[in-house]
Structures are given as structure tokens and as C-alpha cells.
Amino acid sequence: MPLIISPGYASLAGLRERNEDFVGMVTPAEPELSSKGLIAAVADGVSGNDGGREAAEYAVRGLLADYYATPDTWPVTQSLDRVLKAMNGWVQQQGTTRPELSGMATTLTALVLRGCFYHFSHVGDTRLYLLRNGVLQRLTTDHVWDRPEMQHVLTRAIGLDTRLAIDHGMGELKQGDVFLLASDGVWAALTEYELTRQLSELALGASDANRTAQSVVQAALDAGSSDNASALALKVEALPDASLRDAVSGSRQLPLPPRLKPGQSIDGYRVEALVHASQTTVLYRVVDPKSGKPLVLKTLQPERDGDMQERSAFAHEEWLARRAVARFFPQVVTPEQRNYLYYLCTWHDGHTLQQHLDAGRHFTVPEAVAEGTRLVRALGALHRRSIIHRDIKPANVHLGDDGELRVLDLGVAQSGLEAGDGNPAPQAGTPSFLAPEQYGNAVPSRQTDVYAAGVTLYLMLTRHYPYGEIEPFQRPRFGDPAPPSRYRPDLPLWLENVLLKAVARDPADRFETAEEFLLALERGASRPLQPPAPTPLARRDPALLWRAVAAVSIVLNLLLLYLVAAR
Incomplete structure (x- = not known):
């Protein structure tokens, strides 16, 4: 579903002879709606002559046009900043080269709605309000002198100075949000209580956006406003799925929380314990x-x-975690407010498979088959969502006290949901669980996840690795995997064949999908797989084969030389 917004506007001169306010909005179609978003702006010309109106109109029209000409790779804030500073230079030049426009300047507040985030840029004393859940919040700060007798004297405006300082901000969108962009002719005459009442009618569906904007402007004039009055109202009707680009953009704006101790709180959530800490990430309960x-x-x-x-990698992880909606994964929980960079997910009592192994737990064959079946089902659920986990191992497999198996940690996962996302490094993960082709820089695939799941099940049953443990930065050589029955004599032949196929050196000999792996586990002894044939030396170690051929050739040549010399 795309982003759906209901907009409306009104602008009246009031008691003034000329309306020096200007409002504008662009609601593009796809793909611009997803890549650049919807933009709306209100400006209030400062000069009392023609220059004020011209500055306001030029600033809004220029922003609405030039914003969409900026590169799609630029963040929203960068695009707005570059365009507005260019506008400031043009207004400055016009005011100095055309006497009739001397002193022209304008305030401006711009709002961009893209994906699941809003972004705004602001200079002057126009305002941006947000009504959410019945609570009105002013998002902008007036740039005026902080003295009673100078409250209407601007300290910042487009065209006022050669150097323009712009306020930027952003936040997450919620369905039902109502935004109001207003000139000072509106907000100076109305209380926030009255604005809340007017906007609540739009939020509750009792009025549409156009009627709301007109009602706000008329209420300001009825309340005694003698200035131009302009209002632009927008209601968020529907939100799209959050894009990776917006998630990454949002991650750059939020600060990281400090180190937390039990008993402390963050955004209302009380810390109970530190669960895990690595060089990069930290988890709290x-x-x-x-x-x-x-x-x-x-x-x-x-x-x-x-x-x-x-930060980008962390945003990517959260973005993927929100898409892994199934019982096989912890579910992401959205906080009511988030002032720091983190994400929340459900807590489940239990232990990881690695913790069970470290504690010495012995898994029977039926237990291992049952857990292996759940693990492969979880992989299939990920792959159907175009997500490659890339780090399946016992430490990332959680066996819950509720009987569910859950796959953890999407920190190095890749996705085909958006072009160019994810980390392209082929060897991200744990060495002993990396498929042999990944040591040749092969692209991670569903089969590399299948291989890691096979090694996990093999280790669960035998406490050994099929090719031996591989240390970091080691360049391993892969022969034929050791039969698991060497370490576990009670293993049935059908299960041994399934494991050997799952961890086959050559991807062509491996299960193609998690579903094929699952089918082999479910069929069990009723339809057993054929045992794998020994890998020929030419495929297992071509270099060794040719060294052997060379050695035999040398021996034969020496023998021939000896026979010739003996004659």
C-alpha cells in the first residue's frame, strides 16, 4: 500500500490589501512518491512591498520544483538544505539588484512525508504542528528576538542574510497523524486549545482537510487577526511498509543510549539485566x-x-526483523516514543542450543530430528521473505520453554527485497558454519543457509563438525565429510544420509532449498536417501591429483632413462 495523504489548504489576505503568504504542495505518483515523498510548504513574505510576495512565491515554487531535481541518493535533509540555501542566494541577489524589491525576504516552513517518516525544514515564524492521539505538538521554533517589544522582529528568514541557518527535524509517522502548516496570521490569533479542537475534527473524520484548513483560517480572522492568514492541513490516511532507505535515514538522526544499568529507564522501559554484549551491540532485558x-x-x-x-547495518537488521513475522522469530515491538537508536522485540524464556550443548545436554535422535525440522521450517519462512540469514549456528537457535524454536540475530542477514541492500561480504558469519564455496567468495544463497543448518544439526548430534573445526582466517581444504555415525553409532542410516547431503561440499550435491531438506527429515526411514558417492579426487582436490600425475610422470621418465642407460 502506498502512502495516502488527505490534504487541504486556505489562504486569505484578511484586512491587508495584498496577500503576501504563499502555500504549495506536490503529491507525486510513483516512483517519486517512494523515492522523494510528498512535499508541502508555507511562506510569509516579510517586505511590505512587492518583494515580500515575490520572495514567498519564489521560495515555495522553487522548493517544490528543485527538491525533486536533487539526486535520489541524497537524504531528505540534505536536499532541502541545498535547495533552500540556493533560494536564499537568489532572493538576496534580487533584493540588491532591483530597487523595487529592496529588503525582500520570506519565512518558510516545509514538510516532506516519505515512507513512514516526516521531515521538516524551517526558518522564520511560520509554524508546523502535529496532532497525534489528540495531543497537539509544535515542531518548530520561532526565529524572533526574545524580547517583549521585539517579538515580531525576525532573526532568520530567506533573503535576510547571506548565510542562512535552517532548522531541520524528523520523526516517525503514525496512521491518523494530522499536520498543520500555518502563517503567523493564524497561530498568533488562535490558542492551541482552539487549534487542537479544529484539527481533532479532521483526525476523527468529522471534517475533511479542505474544510479544516478553511475553518482554521476563518477562525483566525474572526478572532481579530489583521494579518494574512494561511493554513495547510494534511492527514495521514495510510502508511506504506517502511523502506530500508527510510530506516537507514532515521538511524542517523537518533543518538545512541548510554550504557545502562539494572534499575535505570529508557523511554519508560525499565532495565532488568544485561543479556549480552559484543564489540558492536548490546542487549538488555x-x-x-x-x-x-x-x-x-x-x-x-x-x-x-x-x-x-x-548505524546503517543496525537499521538494516531492524528492518529485516520487522519482516520476519512468524512464530519462528522474536517479534519486533514498536515503542510509543523512541528518543534513542534501539529496537525492541519479544522476550522468550529458554536457552540457545549452544547453551544446551555447553551444559552437556544429550539430544536423542527423535529430539534432534524434531528440533532440526523446526529449524529448517524457520529457514524456509525466512527464504520465502527473500531473507538469507548467513549466520545459522547453535548460538542463534533458541529453544523456548514454550516448546518453540526461534532463530535469532539478523545482524549479517541479506535481503533481496530491495536492490543493493545488505552487506555483500561473502564470508560474514562463523567459519565452521560457512559453506565451502564461500571460501571462494561465492555469493551467499539459500543453499549456504541450508549448509549451516546441516552443520548445526550434525554438531547437535555428534559434538563434532563434519569437516573439523575451522578457526578464523584459516583457509580450509574440504574433502569428504566425516560420517556422523563415526561419532554417534546409534544414528540411523537414513538420518546420516540426510546430514551428509545437507553438508555436501559441492552445492550441486546439497539440498537446493529448505523445503527439500524438510521433506527428507519428515519422510525419514519411509523414503530414505541414497548414500552419497565418494567424491572423486579430481573434484575433491584437483591440485593434489595433478601433483600425483606429475610425480608418476617423473618416476616413469626416470625409469625410462635408467633402462636406456642400462643398454
Whole structure:
């Protein structure tokens, strides 16, 4: 579903002879709606002559046109900043070269709605309001002198100075949000209580956006406003699925939380314990203040605050986690407000498979088959969502006390949902679980996840790796995998054949999909797989084969030389 907005506007001169306000909005079609978003702006000309109106109109028209000409790779804030500063230079030049426009300047507030985020840029004393859940919030700050007798004297405006300082901000959109962009002729005459009442009618569906904007402007004039009065109202009717680009953009704006201790709170969530900490990330168990239920809060280490690559990777992880909606994964929980970079997901009592192995738990064959079936089902659910996990291993497989198996940690996962996303590094993951072709820089695929799941099940049953443990930075050589029955004599032949196929050295000999792996586990002894044939030396180790051929050739040549010399 695309972003759907209901807009409306009104602008009246009031008691003035000329309306120096100007409002405008662009609602593009796809693909611009997804790549650049919807933009709306209101400006209030400063000069009392023709220059004020011209500055306001030029600033709004120029912004609406030039914003869509900026590169799609630029963040929204960068695009708005560049365009508005160019507008400032033009207005400055016109005011100095054309006497009739001397002193022309304008205030301006612009709003961009893209994906699941809003962005705004602001200079002057026009305002932007947000009504959410019946609560009105002013998002902008007036740029005027902070003295009673100078409250209407601007300190910033487009065209006022050669150097323009612009306020930028952003936040997450919620369905039902109502935005109001207003000139000072509106907000100076109406209380926030009255604005809340008017906008609430739009939020509740009692009025449409056009009637709301007209009603706000007329109410300001009825309240005694003698200035031009302009209002632009927008209601968020529907939100699209959050794009990776918007998630990454949002991650750059939020600060990282400090290191937290049990008993401290963050955005209302009370920290109970530190669950895990790595060089990059940290996990806390927190309590939801409303439900009292435990949740997992994941964030980056505080010293990673300036690492844009880590921030982008973290945003990518959250974006993927929100799409893994199934019982096989912890579910992401959206906080009511988020002032720091983190994400929340459901907490489940239990232990990881690695913790069970470290504690010495012995898995029977039926138990291993049951857990292996759940693991492969989870992989299939990921792959149907075009997500490659890339780090399947016992530490990322959680066996819940509720009997469910859940796959954890999408930190190095890749997705085909958007072109160019994810980390292209082929060897991200844990060495002993990387498929042999990945050591030749092959692209990660569904089969590399299948291989890692096979190694996990093999390790669960035998406490050994099919090709031996591989240390980081080691360049391993792969022969034929060791039969698991060597370490586990009670293993049935059908299960051994399934495991050997799952961890086959050559992808062509491996299960193509998680569904094929699952079918083999479910059929079991009723339709067993054929045992794998030994890999010929030419495929297993071509270099060794040719060295052997060369050695035999040398021996034969030496023998021939000896026979010739003996004659």
C-alpha cells in the first residue's frame, strides 16, 4: 500500500490589501512518491512591498520544483538544505539588484512525508504542528528576538542574510497523524486549545482537510487577526511498509543510549539485566511499563555513535526483523516514543542450543530430528521473505520453554527485497558454519543457509563438525565429510544420509532449498536417501591429483632413462 495523504489548504489576505503568504504542495505518483515523498510548504513574505510576495512565491515554487531535481541518493535533509540555501542566494541577489524589491525576504516552513517518516525544514515564524492521539505538538521554533517589544522582529528568514541557518527535524509517522502548516496570521490569533479542537475534527473524520484548513483560517480572522492568514492541513490516511532507505535515514538522526544499568529507564522501559554484549551491540532485558511484560532491547555500543556504517547495518537488521513475522522469530515491538537508536522485540524464556550443548545436554535422535525440522521450517519462512540469514549456528537457535524454536540475530542477514541492500561480504558469519564455496567468495544463497543448518544439526548430534573445526582466517581444504555415525553409532542410516547431503561440499550435491531438506527429515526411514558417492579426487582436490600425475610422470621418465642407460 502506498502512502495516502488527505490534504487541504486556505489562504486569505484578511484586512491587508495584498496577500503576501504563499502555500504549495506536490503529491507525486510513483516512483517519486517512494523515492522523494510528498512535499508541502508555507511562506510569509516579510517586505511590505512587492518583494515580500515575490520572495514567498519564489521560495515555495522553487522548493517544490528543485527538491525533486536533487539526486535520489541524497537524504531528505540534505536536499532541502541545498535547495533552500540556493533560494536564499537568489532572493538576496534580487533584493540588491532591483530597487523595487529592496529588503525582500520570506519565512518558510516545509514538510516532506516519505515512507513512514516526516521531515521538516524551517526558518522564520511560520509554524508546523502535529496532532497525534489528540495531543497537539509544535515542531518548530520561532526565529524572533526574545524580547517583549521585539517579538515580531525576525532573526532568520530567506533573503535576510547571506548565510542562512535552517532548522531541520524528523520523526516517525503514525496512521491518523494530522499536520498543520500555518502563517503567523493564524497561530498568533488562535490558542492551541482552539487549534487542537479544529484539527481533532479532521483526525476523527468529522471534517475533511479542505474544510479544516478553511475553518482554521476563518477562525483566525474572526478572532481579530489583521494579518494574512494561511493554513495547510494534511492527514495521514495510510502508511506504506517502511523502506530500508527510510530506516537507514532515521538511524542517523537518533543518538545512541548510554550504557545502562539494572534499575535505570529508557523511554519508560525499565532495565532488568544485561543479556549480552559484543564489540558492536548490546542487549538488555527490559520491562514494558504498561503490560509489565519483559522485552529485549538491542542497540549499538555507545562508542559506535559516530560509525555510520554500523548505524546503517543496525537499521538494516531492524528492518529485516520487522519482516520476519512468524512464530519462528522474536517479534519486533514498536515503542510509543523512541528518543534513542534501539529496537525492541519479544522476550522468550529458554536457552540457545549452544547453551544446551555447553551444559552437556544429550539430544536423542527423535529430539534432534524434531528440533532440526523446526529449524529448517524457520529457514524456509525466512527464504520465502527473500531473507538469507548467513549466520545459522547453535548460538542463534533458541529453544523456548514454550516448546518453540526461534532463530535469532539478523545482524549479517541479506535481503533481496530491495536492490543493493545488505552487506555483500561473502564470508560474514562463523567459519565452521560457512559453506565451502564461500571460501571462494561465492555469493551467499539459500543453499549456504541450508549448509549451516546441516552443520548445526550434525554438531547437535555428534559434538563434532563434519569437516573439523575451522578457526578464523584459516583457509580450509574440504574433502569428504566425516560420517556422523563415526561419532554417534546409534544414528540411523537414513538420518546420516540426510546430514551428509545437507553438508555436501559441492552445492550441486546439497539440498537446493529448505523445503527439500524438510521433506527428507519428515519422510525419514519411509523414503530414505541414497548414500552419497565418494567424491572423486579430481573434484575433491584437483591440485593434489595433478601433483600425483606429475610425480608418476617423473618416476616413469626416470625409469625410462635408467633402462636406456642400462643398454
